[in-house]
Structures are given as structure tokens and as C-alpha cells.
Amino acid sequence: MAVKKVAKASSLVLLLQKGVDANGKAVLKKRTLHNVRIDAADADLQLFAQALAGLQKLAFQGVTRVDEAALEEIG
Numbered sequence: 001m002a003v004k005k006v007a008k009a010s011s012l013v014l015l016l017q018k019g020v021d022a023n024g025k026a027v028l029k030k031r032t033l034h035n036v037r038i039d040a041a042d043a044d045l046q047l048f049a050q051a052l053a054g055l056q057k058l059a060f061q062g063v064t065r066v067d068e069a070a071l072e073e074i075g
Contacts, residue, residue: 001073002073002074002075003071003072003073003074004071004072004074005069005070005071006069006070006071006072007038007067007068007069008038008068008069008070009034009035009036009038009067009068010036010037010038010040010065010066010067010068011032011033011034011035011036011065011066011068012032012033012036012045012048012049012063012064012065012066013030013031013032013033013063013064013065013066014030014031014032014033014049014052014053014056014060014062014063015028015029015030015060015061015062015063015064016028016029016030016031016053016056016058016059016060016061017029017058017059017060017061018058026061028061029058031056036065038067042065045063045065046063049063050063
């Protein structure tokens with residue numbers, strides 16, 4: 001059985017530091033941006049995330065790209 005992967009959606013998750021807890025560990029908040037272009041280059045998304053981070057009050061900790069795909073049978 002042959003299977004192909006079909007891209008369905010992408011989103012971008014910004015990790016922002018809200019502060020620290022009683023143990024000194026970072027408390028993170030996630031901001032998710034949906035409907036990201038499936039064909040967007042990773043480097044472009046990184047630059048975009050860094051630009052958005054400059055507009056945030058919270059400290060930028062990183063970015064994650066989440067791709068969703070369907071697996072479909074061929075033939």
C-alpha cells in the first residue's frame with residue numbers, strides 16, 4: 001500500500017517568558033498564530049517571529065512551527 005503525505009495547515013507558536021516560579025524556573029506562555037502559509041520558508045518564519053517578539057511585552061524564548069498533514073492512500 002502506497003501512501004502520500006498531503007500538507008493541510010501550518011501554525012507558528014511563540015514562546016514568551018511571563019516570569020519565574022517559586023523554584024526559579026521560567027514560566028512560559030504560548031501565543032499561537034494559525035493559518036500560516038504551508039509553503040512559507042522556515043527562515044522567513046523565524047525572522048517574522050523575531051519581529052513579532054520585538055512588539056511583545058514578555059521576553060521571547062523561541063518559536064516552533066507546527067505542520068499538519070493528512071496521509072492518503074495512492075491508487
